[in-house]
Amino acid sequence: MTVAAKTIKTEIQLPVDILYSLGIDKTRIEYFVKKNFLLELYREGRISLGRMAALLEVSRTEMLGIMKDSKIPLNYGVSELDEDIETAKRLYL
Numbered sequence: 001m002t003v004a005a006k007t008i009k010t011e012i013q014l015p016v017d018i019l020y021s022l023g024i025d026k027t028r029i030e031y032f033v034k035k036n037f038l039l040e041l042y043r044e045g046r047i048s049l050g051r052m053a054a055l056l057e058v059s060r061t062e063m064l065g066i067m068k069d070s071k072i073p074l075n076y077g078v079s080e081l082d083e084d085i086e087t088a089k090r091l092y093l
Helices: 016-021 026-043 049-056 060-069 078-092
Strands: none
Touching: 026 049, 026 060, 049 060
16 A cells, blocks of 8 residues: 655746747646756755656656756765665675
């Protein structure tokens, strides 16, 4: 059984000419805003790659492609490397 997360819906007002000049179709505005909001949270270190992918309903691999297209670097520091090394030791040694 899955439990639905509580969500909020917000409304923003944007000039139509800006969106259309960027090639953002009316039907894709919500995805565009959500994607860029989540990318910014990830860039700030406030959300994980996995959580971001889940919220956008894409795989981690697809999310990495989206990040690459958006020029968002992967947050992978020493602590993540240490965790991966320990995991590899447990699995393969």
